[in-house]
Amino acid sequence: GESVGLHLPTLSVQEGDNSIINCAYSNSASDYFIWYKQESGKGPQFIIDIRSNMDKRQGQRVTVLLNKTVKHLSLQIAATQPGDSAVYFCAENPPSSASKIIFGSGTRLSIRP
Amino acid sequence: GAGVSQSPRYKVAKRGQDVALRCDPISGHVSLFWYQQALGQGPEFLTYFQNEAQLDKSGLPSDRFFAERPEGSVSTLKIQRTQQEDSAVYLCASSLGQGAPSYEQYFGPGTRLTVT
Numbered sequence: 001g002e003s004v005g006l007h008l009p010t011l012s013v014q015e016g017d018n019s020i021i022n023c024a025y026s027n028s029a030s031d032y033f034i035w036y037k038q039e040s041g042k043g044p045q046f047i048i049d050i051r052s053n054m055d056k057r058q059g060q061r062v063t064v065l066l067n068k069t070v071k072h073l074s075l076q077i078a079a080t081q082p083g084d085s086a087v088y089f090c091a092e093n094p095p096s097s098a099s100k101i102i103f104g105s106g107t108r109l110s111i112r113p
Numbered sequence: 114g115a116g117v118s119q120s121p122r123y124k125v126a127k128r129g130q131d132v133a134l135r136c137d138p139i140s141g142h143v144s145l146f147w148y149q150q151a152l153g154q155g156p157e158f159l160t161y162f163q164n165e166a167q168l169d170k171s172g173l174p175s176d177r178f179f180a181e182r183p184e185g186s187v188s189t190l191k192i193q194r195t196q197q198e199d200s201a202v203y204l205c206a207s208s209l210g211q212g213a214p215s216y217e218q219y220f221g222p223g224t225r226l227t228v229t
Contacts, residue, residue, distance in 0.1 A: 043117070043204050043220025044156065089155045099146075099169045101218070103155030 010108045019077040021107045023090035028071060032093040034101065035064060035075045039086045044103075047075070047088075082111050115139065117221035119205050125227045126195045134190045134224045138207030145188050146218060147180055148204040156204050162188060195228045202226070 013019045025033070031052040036044035048059045050066050050073075057064050063076040073090050087106040094102055118137045126132050138145050144163055148156035149172075158172040164185035173180070177196075182188040192199055202225050206218040 041222065043206070043222050045220070046217045049217075091155070097169065097171070099144075099161040100158045100172070101146075102158070105153070105155050 012110045013080050014112050016079055019080045021075045021088050023073040023104055025071050025092050027094055029095040030092040033073050034091045036089045037086045085111050117207055117219050119221040119224050123225050128228055129194050131193045134203050136188045136205030142207035142209050144208040146206040147190050150202040150204055197228050200228045
């Protein structure tokens, strides 16, 4: 079936360092991917997205990389700040449904002062 | 501006009770989505509305779950005869355009349902 998974459930990063959160997806036909940030007690918040015709997309302090060959997605956060502490989810839009987004199980990012 | 709001924020129900969860999407947003998020997991898609039409309900786990959006704005997710496995956070999201995921989905804070 369709699934999106993550390599690591938790990640601890020194404040100011760069964070890299990884994600593997299973459906090679998926053509749209999204990263969300979820803080405690809140709903997921859109961070950045990427389509399968791109390898890289940059936002403000964030970069998403897509490797279609190995079906791997990563989120890079530059100069990690305390406010970046949250659970990060990758999500994909499967080709079987135009309306559905499938979320992975998430990576908790914690920041060391 | 106002985001997506959900009520109640917390709901405790005894097993077998019916519950109704409300979602107020961002004004003017065409699309509305419901998700179920178990503890420590990512949200799982339940159903999708485009205006008042329910176009995809493939994620509803059983016929005890029912969603409606009669006037194309506010939506209600109803769960009949609640069971303990229904305990989760129920998230609502809305987006400006038609259909995910071309348009950014804005999520509400969720309703945490606990079935005892």
